[in-house]
Structure formats: structure tokens, C-alpha cells
Amino acid sequence: MSSTRTITRERISAVEPRIRPYVRHTPVMRVDMADFGRPAFPVDLKLECLQHSGSFKARGAFTNLLTRPVPKAGVVAASGGNHGAAVAYAAMKLGHKATIFVPEVSPPAKLARIRGYGADLVVGGARYAEALAASEDFAARTGALQIHAFNQEETLLGQGTLGLEIEADLPEIDTLLVAVGGGGLIGGIAAWFAGRIRIVAIEPEGAPTLYRALEAGEPVDAPAEGIAADSLAPKRVGEMMFPIAEAFVERSILVSDDDIVAAQKALWDRVRIIAEPGGAAxxxxxxxGRYEPAEGERVAVLVCGSNTNPANF
Structure with missing residues (x-):
């Protein structure tokens, strides 16, 4: 059955009360782009970077742990960092053992979070795909429950609760800009809105996973490079999210590493918001200016992660 029929508003609405005691309702900040040296127009920033564990990933992690039976062996996840931190945090809060596999590209700030939540951390492999393979082997050997970062029904439903929250906070927006890696975030959000607003994907030039998939008409391998490689650079988008993106994501726009660093600096300098590269994309x-709103268009931007050291930018 297509994910457009299984990842629905009704199921997202049913999940939201389950995870509500464990996740923050994150704030919205309205900024004027004139303060950032651009033509004057308002943009609403949804600050999911202030979520528990430092990113939106906590929503999907708690949804998995609260709706699936967790065995004695606990849970296992592969991650560039944020998903691992979220699973480790959720497991800590709910009293489960967690084992997290991350690639060597994962930054120290994310590794510190995972360790700080008491998970067993295994670092190995150059990129996310290698950490995923190691985690799958671990799950097969131990019986641990595997929690996929994006290609998992419960993960998509959990991330979809952010769409529900954005609509409650910003009922009048026309357009929402969302960063994409594996696509669990934009898949869940797009399923919630189901075409009622414009959803635009933003990806690094070095990791154009959804951009390439939309061109090809199916998920395909893409480069996995660039400054946001720890969070926005799997080899390809998830099979589950792709039909949702085809149906409800207007297009994908690519930004450069220089654009991302400039956004990180601007968010810190102007509004004192710390955003990691993926969070600022x-x-x-x-x-x-790679996205230019129309006259009167009401635009919201999702700032989705903060697991970085500000000294880096």
C-alpha cells in the first residue's frame, strides 16, 4: 500500500497525544529579512532546533518506542548523529537500552550528546550507509529493535506531528521550506498538509537526494558530500517518503555550502539562534535568494537542528 495512504493526517493526529508528554512544543520567531540584508519581507522561523536532543528527530524516536514493542535487547539505530541522539534520549527517558552506530563523519557535538544519554556508541565507516549496515547486522545478531532514521512508518508519523504543530502555530502560511536528507521530516510534514500549503524542499548541492529522485521518478543514489553530510547526506531518500514527496512537495532547491555557513552566521549574529548546517539549510x-517569495506570500522556514559548536561558524 502506498505511503500516501498509510501516513495520513488521521494517524499523525492519533500519534501526537502519545508523544506530547515527551516532546517540546517549540516556539516560532518572526523575522524581517531586511535585518539580514535582504529586501524587506517577514519570515516565520519554526525553532525545532530547541527540541529535546537538539533536533526534530525526538518526535520519530518517541513514536517508535511508544508504539512498538521493545525487546530486552533494547533498540538500535544508525545515524549521522541527530537520530542517534534522539533515540538515545528517548530510550533513556523510557528505560530502554540503546546502541547507536554512527559514521566517522559525525561531529563531536553529536557524539557527546549520544554518550551523554547513556547509549552504547559505535563509530565506524565513512558514511551513513556503512553505519546502517553495521546496525542491521547488530539487530540480526541480538534481536534489538531497529529504528530507522527516515524509512520507517512510525518515524514518518512522528515527524508528521511537527506539521500538525506548525499548522496550529501558523495557520495562515502559504509556503514552508524544509531541509531534506533521507526525507523523513519532509515526508511526515507533507503528509500532514497534503497539498494544502506549498512545501519546498531545500538540499545541499553536495547531497541532492530528493532533487535527483524527483528527476528520476524514483529514489536513486546521489552524492553524499558537503558541510551538512552528517545530517543531510544519505545515499538516497527513503522509499516510504518518495510517493508523498511526489504528491505534495512542489520542488527541491539546492543551496551551496557557502550559503549554509552564511545562514548559520546570520541566525547567530542577528537572532542568537544556533543552527547546525542541516538545521540552517x-x-x-x-x-x-535561491527562494524568492511572491508579493504577499507568507513564508515559514523550519530550523530543524542545533547540534553544533558555534565556534565552527
Whole structure:
């Protein structure tokens, strides 16, 4: 059955009360782009970077742990960092053992979070795909419950609760810009809105996973490089999210590493928001002019992760 029929508003609405005690309702900040050296127009920033564990991933992690039976062996996840931190945090809160596999590209700030939540951390392999293979082997050997970062029904439903929250906070928006890696975030959000607003994907030039998939008409391998490689650079988008993206994501826009760093600096300098590269990617599209809103268009930008050291930018 297509994910457009299984990842639905009704199921997202049913999940939201289950995870509500464990996740933050994150704030919205309205900014004027004139303060950032751009033509004057308002943009609403949804600050999911202030979520528990430092990113939106906590929503999907708690949805998995609260709706699936967890064996004695606990849970296992592969991650560039944020999903691993979220699973480790959720497991800590709910009293489960967690084992997290991350690639060597994962930054120290994310590794520190995972360790700080008490998970067993295994670092190995150059990229996410290698960490995923190692985690799958671990699950087969131990019986641990595997929690996929994006290609998992419960993960998509959990991330979809962010769409529900954005609509409650910003009922009048026309357009929402969302960063894409494996696509669990934009898949869940797009399933919630189901075409009622414009959803635009933002990706790094070095990791155009959804961009390539939309061109090809199916998920295909893409480069996995660039400054946001730890969070926005799997080899390809998830099979589950792709039909949702085809149906409800208007297009994908690519931004450069320089655009992303400029967005990180601007968010810190102007509004004192710390955003990691993946977290700043959507704002980079507006700041760089790669996304130009129409006259009167009401635009919101999702700032989705903060697991970085500000000294890096």
C-alpha cells in the first residue's frame, strides 16, 4: 500500500497525544529579512532546533518506542548523529537500552550528546550507509529493535506531528521550506498538509537526494558530500517518503555550502539562534535568494537542528 495512504493526517493526529508528554512544543520567531540584508519581507522561523536532543528527530524516536514493542535487547539505530541522539534520549527517558552506530563523519557535538544519554556508541565507516549496515547486522545478531532514521512508518508519523504543530502555530502560511536528507521530516510534514500549503524542499548541492529522485521518478543514489553530510547526506531518500514527496512537495532547491555557513552566521549574529548546517539549510535558501517569495506570500522556514559548536561558524 502506498505511503500516501498509510501516513495520513488521521494517524499523525492519533500519534501526537502519545508523544506530547515527551516532546517540546517549540516556539516560532518572526523575522524581517531586511535585518539580514535582504529586501524587506517577514519570515516565520519554526525553532525545532530547541527540541529535546537538539533536533526534530525526538518526535520519530518517541513514536517508535511508544508504539512498538521493545525487546530486552533494547533498540538500535544508525545515524549521522541527530537520530542517534534522539533515540538515545528517548530510550533513556523510557528505560530502554540503546546502541547507536554512527559514521566517522559525525561531529563531536553529536557524539557527546549520544554518550551523554547513556547509549552504547559505535563509530565506524565513512558514511551513513556503512553505519546502517553495521546496525542491521547488530539487530540480526541480538534481536534489538531497529529504528530507522527516515524509512520507517512510525518515524514518518512522528515527524508528521511537527506539521500538525506548525499548522496550529501558523495557520495562515502559504509556503514552508524544509531541509531534506533521507526525507523523513519532509515526508511526515507533507503528509500532514497534503497539498494544502506549498512545501519546498531545500538540499545541499553536495547531497541532492530528493532533487535527483524527483528527476528520476524514483529514489536513486546521489552524492553524499558537503558541510551538512552528517545530517543531510544519505545515499538516497527513503522509499516510504518518495510517493508523498511526489504528491505534495512542489520542488527541491539546492543551496551551496557557502550559503549554509552564511545562514548559520546570520541566525547567530542577528537572532542568537544556533543552527547546525542541516538545521540552517532551509533558511539559507531565503537568505541567498535561491527562494524568492511572491508579493504577499507568507513564508515559514523550519530550523530543524542545533547540534553544533558555534565556534565552527
Amino acid at each position: 532551509a533558511f539559507a535558501a531565503v537568505l541567498s
